[in-house]
Amino acid sequence: MAAIASNVTPNPIPNTNVVVLSLRKPLSCTFASNSRLFGNKFIGKSLSASIQRKRSDTARFAGLAPINASSSSHSFDVVIVGAGIIGMSIARQFLLESDLSVAVVDAAVPCSGATGAGQGYLWMVHKEPGNDKWELAMRSRKLWEMMAENVQQQGMNPLEILGWKKTGSLLVGKTPKQSAMLKRKVDQLSEAGLRAEFLSSCDLLLEEPALMVGEEGGAAFLPDDCQLDAQCTVAFIEKANRHFASEGRYAEFYHQPATSLLRSGSGEVKAVQTSKNILYSKKAVVIATGCWSGSLMHDLIGDSDIHLDVPVKPRKGHLLVLENLNSIKLNHGLMEVGYVDHEAAALDSSVSASGPVHAQISSISMTATMDAWGNLVLGSSRQFVGFDTEIDESIINCIWERAVEFFPALREFSLRDFRESREVRIGLRPYMPDGMPMIGPVPGLSNLFLAAGHEGEGLSLALGTAEMVANMVLGNPGKVDHAPFALESRSCMLQ
Numbered sequence: 001m002a003a004i005a006s007n008v009t010p011n012p013i014p015n016t017n018v019v020v021l022s023l024r025k026p027l028s029c030t031f032a033s034n035s036r037l038f039g040n041k042f043i044g045k046s047l048s049a050s051i052q053r054k055r056s057d058t059a060r061f062a063g064l065a066p067i068n069a070s071s072s073s074h075s076f077d078v079v080i081v082g083a084g085i086i087g088m089s090i091a092r093q094f095l096l097e098s099d100l101s102v103a104v105v106d107a108a109v110p111c112s113g114a115t116g117a118g119q120g121y122l123w124m125v126h127k128e129p130g131n132d133k134w135e136l137a138m139r140s141r142k143l144w145e146m147m148a149e150n151v152q153q154q155g156m157n158p159l160e161i162l163g164w165k166k167t168g169s170l171l172v173g174k175t176p177k178q179s180a181m182l183k184r185k186v187d188q189l190s191e192a193g194l195r196a197e198f199l200s201s202c203d204l205l206l207e208e209p210a211l212m213v214g215e216e217g218g219a220a221f222l223p224d225d226c227q228l229d230a231q232c233t234v235a236f237i238e239k240a241n242r243h244f245a246s247e248g249r250y251a252e253f254y255h256q257p258a259t260s261l262l263r264s265g266s267g268e269v270k271a272v273q274t275s276k277n278i279l280y281s282k283k284a285v286v287i288a289t290g291c292w293s294g295s296l297m298h299d300l301i302g303d304s305d306i307h308l309d310v311p312v313k314p315r316k317g318h319l320l321v322l323e324n325l326n327s328i329k330l331n332h333g334l335m336e337v338g339y340v341d342h343e344a345a346a347l348d349s350s351v352s353a354s355g356p357v358h359a360q361i362s363s364i365s366m367t368a369t370m371d372a373w374g375n376l377v378l379g380s381s382r383q384f385v386g387f388d389t390e391i392d393e394s395i396i397n398c399i400w401e402r403a404v405e406f407f408p409a410l411r412e413f414s415l416r417d418f419r420e421s422r423e424v425r426i427g428l429r430p431y432m433p434d435g436m437p438m439i440g441p442v443p444g445l446s447n448l449f450l451a452a453g454h455e456g457e458g459l460s461l462a463l464g465t466a467e468m469v470a471n472m473v474l475g476n477p478g479k480v481d482h483a484p485f486a487l488e489s490r491s492c493m494l495q
């Protein structure tokens with residue numbers, strides 16, 4: 001199906017808004033198989049290739065960077081670089097909560113980064129009450145629930161539109177030590193105000209007959225936890241954003257990487273130069289480019305007198321999607337306790353629990369969900385292998401073997417049985433060494449904001465992040481303390 005291409009009008013006068021919607025592949029959420037459009041390795045590969053190529057000839061930032069005479073220029077209040085879940089949610093927030101005009105720029109299309117691979121859980125079960133991300137996660141969860149309710153109130157089905165399911169979540173353990181830890185976790189989560197329950201192995205069998213944890217095992221159960229489909233949700237947000245295009249408040253600039261920033265003599269960021277356009281911004285430029293944010297920021301400000309290190313690194317993840325598997329039906333979303341350690345494991349530290357797969361830089365932990373179409377989605381891996389997005393069959397084998405340890409019915413099959421009916425999704429999580437996303441103004445560059453580094457929680461934290469960024473730009477009081485996410489308070493940031 002042809003994509004939208006309307007009003008592609010160059011605007012040499014920076015203060016007039018122009019609606020630009022550029023060509024892209026359409027997203028459909030009607031069939032599970034369509035998710036392959038963005039789930040296969042080739043999108044990611046071509047994306048990283050195009051970025052590499054661009055970077056080598058990127059115009060360096062130096063005060064007012066040279067402007068390509070053939071570029072078209074357009075003007076907006078806010079220019080957002082990156083159309084993953086973070087960038088698209090930020091655009092939505094500005095459009096809904098203000099009268100500002102917004103442009104979204106992407107090197108490729110929405111969901112071509114980590115977002116397109118995401119498993120879709122928005123769970124609290126593995127999160128730590130009281131830690132610095134807790135309030136943001138709670139706020140985000142509330143905003144997600146409001147979005148799903150809103151969809152419902154508009155007469156649509158959140159399952160069809162967002163892949164939304166309130167399945168509840170189970171954090172499962174097999175050993176007495178893990179069960180004791182899970183009981184403490186349930187107490188903590190209950191004290192934090194969530195409905196939480198410890199399930200013994202017998203109770204667990206009733207809830208989840210396909211799961212085997214052994215007599216000593218158990219689970220922390222959060223019945224109110226929800227999941228969504230990342231690609232459907234981004235498609236929904238994008239469609240809603242496009243409603244503002246007719247008012248001249250929204251435009252998309254896809255397939256055009258940002259290459260430099262233009263700034264005034266006083267240091268204010270004035271515009272984003274993409275490979276095709278100059279996008280002037282009156283109020284804010286927001287960089288939301290996931291795992292590319294570190295290198296992009298380096299490229300954007302490389303030759304300036306500002307020394308900034310955004311230490312976001314790509315952390316590769318594989319997911320295995322098995323279609324039409326009738327022998328296993330899950331009632332809830334599941335995750336093994338080892339996931340928590342793996343997520344938090346630092347780049348240089350060793351990984352324990354279910355064990356490292358390759359040296360100390362890779363780990364596998366079992367996650368299992370059923371998507372909106374009844375496919376079994378098995379995860380997940382974590383690897384530090386740069387920007388590589390090739391399928392690694394040895395990792396897929398490890399994901400499979402780990403799942404077999406929890407779901408004995410899978411022993412009837414071999415991975416080869418799914419050659420025709422499997423999908424592998426790969427994404428690069430934006431990993432931060434201190435485990436905290438960076439959200440806030442970039443010191444020394446007024447009008448420039450960063451929202452990146454959400455690692456394995458970008459879907460769950462997206463709406464709270466978007467609200468935080470918009471409140472900062474608009475000067476509104478925040479709902480959540482932004483200090484823990486600020487760039488200047490992180491020792492790794494300013495040198």
Ligand SMILES: Cc1cc2nc3c(=O)[nH]c(=O)nc-3n(C[C@H](O)[C@H](O)[C@H](O)COP(=O)(O)OP(=O)(O)OC[C@H]3O[C@@H](n4cnc5c(N)ncnc54)[C@H](O)[C@@H]3O)c2cc1C
Nearest residue numbers: 084086107113114115119120121258290317427458459460
């Ligand atoms: C296997 C896997 C499973 C996951 N499961 C979950 C889950 O269940 N729940 C959860 O909360 N999180 C999950 N995550 C994490 C989540 O997907 C990420 O945290 C989130 O998608 C990050 O979103 P983002 O918008 O920051 O980055 P991305 O989605 O990576 O988007 C960044 C965008 O920036 C664009 N870009 C890059 N460079 C440029 C440039 N120079 N100019 C313009 N654009 C550029 C890219 O094209 C891309 O579209 C999972 C991740 C993986 C890999």
